[in-house]
Amino acid sequence: MQGKKTSESRTVMADIVLPPDTNYHGTIFGGNVMAYIDKVASITAMRHCRRQVVTASSDSLDFLSPIHTGEAILLEGYVSWTHNTSMEIYVKVEAENLLTGERRLTSQAYLTFVALDDNGKPANVPPILPETEEERWNYKTAAGRFEIRNRRRSIAKERRKQ
Template sequence: MEKKPCKESLVVKNSYVLPTNTNNHGTLFGGQLMAYIDDVAAIAAIRHARSPVVTASTDSVDFLNPVNSGDAICLEAFVTWTNNTSMEVFVKAIKEDLLSGTRKVCATAFLTMVAVGEDKRPHPVPEVYPESEAEHWLHEGAEERAKQRRERRGVSKEFAKRFGTSFPWNRDDQ
């Protein structure tokens, strides 16, 4: 497979934040922002792999600035790194006060997307290469972030094993 530049997977999505998308504080629901993040990450990954994808993980999403009703939200996503069947996708969310023009980053996140074939099994993806200074910076830190994800996944598996599917899970007689 031929390598592809990061910019080839770039996705930009703008949305107008309406009152139905907000909480009782008049700010965008965190879950709505997370859905937008997953959406643009999937599009970037599909664009890179030219294959269906599934979300394998989402790193922490830190809400840096509130997004108010009446603001616009702009999400940018692109593939920063690949590893056989998986892709790391960086997403940046920017809020814009449409009346003043003030823009602020409201969240950043990394997601891991896995390409799947017709058999629903992981499917190889092309390598990605950085070109800009920012892309190089993200690309260089990707292996360490992947290592941290593997460690976190192990902890998550331990939680799943310990707590299982029954409730109440805090009883000693299970």
């Protein structure tokens, strides 16, 4: 299967944070940020493999800074690594002060998606061809995250047996 460049599936999304999107601190609900991240990652994964996908895991979501009412939430996702039927997606979230143009990193996450065939079974995905320095770093460090995910999944399976 021929590889695909990261830019072929890169997904960018922007929205304005309004009062109904926020908590009593005037900052966006964390659950809303999580939903945005999952949407961006889903689109990214489907663009890469051109198949239906399911979210298999969310490795980490680090909230670094809040996003306030009136700011824009900016999300960017790309495929950072692929395995046989799975894709690791990196999503970066920024806030933008729309009056000054100042941007800051607010959160980042790694998610894993599995491609599905027409029968709902895992399907092979094309390899990823990273293009930028950041993409190459995420690609090089992905095997370690893959091992951690597999260990975490094994522990969860053992717990279910108890």
